[in-house]
Amino acid sequence: MKSFFKTLALALLTMVVFAAPGFAGDTIKIGCGGVISGDLAPYGISALRGAEIAVEDLNAKGGILGKKIELLVGDDVCKPEVAVNMATKLVSDGAQMIVGHVCSGATIAANKIYKDAGLIVISSASTNDDLTLKGEHPNFFRTISYDGAQADLMTSFVKNNLKVKTVAMIHDKGDYGKGQMELARQYFEKLGGIEVVLFEGITTGAVDYSAIVQKIKRSKAELTMFGGYHSDASKVVGLLKKKRVKTIFFGADGIIGDNFVNLAGKYSDGVYATGPNDTSSNPLYQEISAKHQKKYGEAAGTFTHNGYACVQALAAAAEKAGSLDYDKMRAAMFEIKVDSPLGPIGFDKNGDVIGAGFSVYQVQNGKYTQVN
């Protein structure tokens, strides 16, 4: 008899423990995953802070469906294997919607967990095509344009505006960088008239990139296209200039932002890069920048405004659906129109953003300036 009570007590205890997330009904929990430590931290922190500001604003207006919003934060250090663990933790902590992640590789890995848990995921920074175009991630949305849109712009700008004939393509072997360059190569083939003379990957954080720089020089490419992040890009661009290689350097949104210009210093002048449209004239955009400055004491980062838009979109979808039920939420995501800091945005059938696109920028006098 005694042991029966023991078993009963244990069973009750177990039930209470497992039931706990189900009872957490006072607030709506939004999980926010991304890279917030390590050398890519500026990207993740900028997205996270955007979400934090949005949550504050929404809570001031009464939250979602009359409930206050709570943000659960997770750090994936941009590694798929860490992202999976982190996603599992967010889900078990009771996250009901997800904002994130930042690095495409991490998002792809983590989304398997979110999909199984029936959560809507919206990312402010993951641009890998497969996330939306493959159809494997029906729960995934994003407030940033996908790589294909960017590759299209990059290649047509190279052909029509810069009028070069030969291109060297260098990537960092990662999901983001390599994916982007392979895509750009497909678009180059579609366009025709441009020869890809070199297509190589480099090791992130290697001691020296002299050999690859000499190789670019030998290929006599008029333009070097780089897929990867700002630290490797700035090393390569510095060595290209130091070795007197005459080639135009062209990157993507991985090198947009002041981080790249600071690191590459005087060598950054004349570098082209594609990045999200300049929406800084939008009043909401300016309001968020001001709030960011006040709250964190520094200027808003690369993905702050996209992060803000993510939370806005989730809130709008939840209000429209009237509940947090997965099917209703998902249906609502396709219908909503959000007045975001990026302008009025919506989502297409793949989950990609409508209304926010890319532009071409060039570093002039130490600042990225729009050129198209």
Add this chain to the structure above:
Amino acid sequence: MRLFKIILGVAVVGILGFFGIKEIIADPVYFLELFLGGLTRGSIYALIALGYTMVYGIIQLINFAHGEIYMIGAMTALIVASVLGLWGWNSAVIVILAIVFAIVYSCAYGFTVEKIAYKPLRTAPRLSALISAIGMSLFLQNYVMLAQTSEFMPFESLIPDFKFWEPVAHIITAVEMTIIVTTIIVMILLGMLIKFTKIGKAMRATAQDKIMASLVGINVNRVISTTFVVGSATAAIGGVLIACHVGQVNFFIGFLAGLKAFIAAVLGGIGSVPGAVLGSLVLGISESMFTGYFWSEYEDVFAFSILVIILIFRPSGILGKDETSKV
């Protein structure tokens, strides 16, 4: 087995030699560029590998925290250079002070790491000291990350682009030349230290037999400390030079550089000083050639393949003594 080795060796050398000669004749300048680039990289590896090999020679410990000492050297130089730059000091003075500070700080760290993490484990099994070394490496990385920042920081090259160097700058930059020359000078000084000074003699004696050395009146602890300090100093010089070359530093640069230098030391025969230098140059130049003539994607794969091939032929490294040892 012997026949297999010979066939493998002839095949590898034959294939490489055939392609090599064809490519060199086709474009000799490109070959020279790659060779000098590889020499630069090898020099940096050598400056770090010296610390690994000297420490191993004396106490048979793989000092995995050594890469971090190199990183601390670069960091210190960055901090000193930016502070002095703000005060508007002359750039020549900044260079010298930055290098001096980097060396002093790295030596202090190397010395302290030995005292804290390795000395108490002197008589413990070798695996304990190895774990302690890995722990120290993680600690130093995270310490610098928390004390400084996790982001990359720009490192203004302390070595200017000399005007007179302009005609050859497209083949080898002034910074690369400085790296090679400095490394040669450091090697000569180190060789003289080991060969001709009293402490060098003591180091060699300790490396041969610690107990016997202490019996004849050598202060073994002091010799070990000196070894760490000397190794740290060369690593610090390497750190400052590479930061000038690539133009940025962060807390993690020591990891890959340290790993490559460790491979170089093993390649050359760990415990042997000329071996470490030779191994570093072989590794640096072959990496550069491989990237230049084949695919840079597989640069690291190639580096490790070289290690495997050389260890098949000479298990104790190119210049290593024939004795079995474990990491």
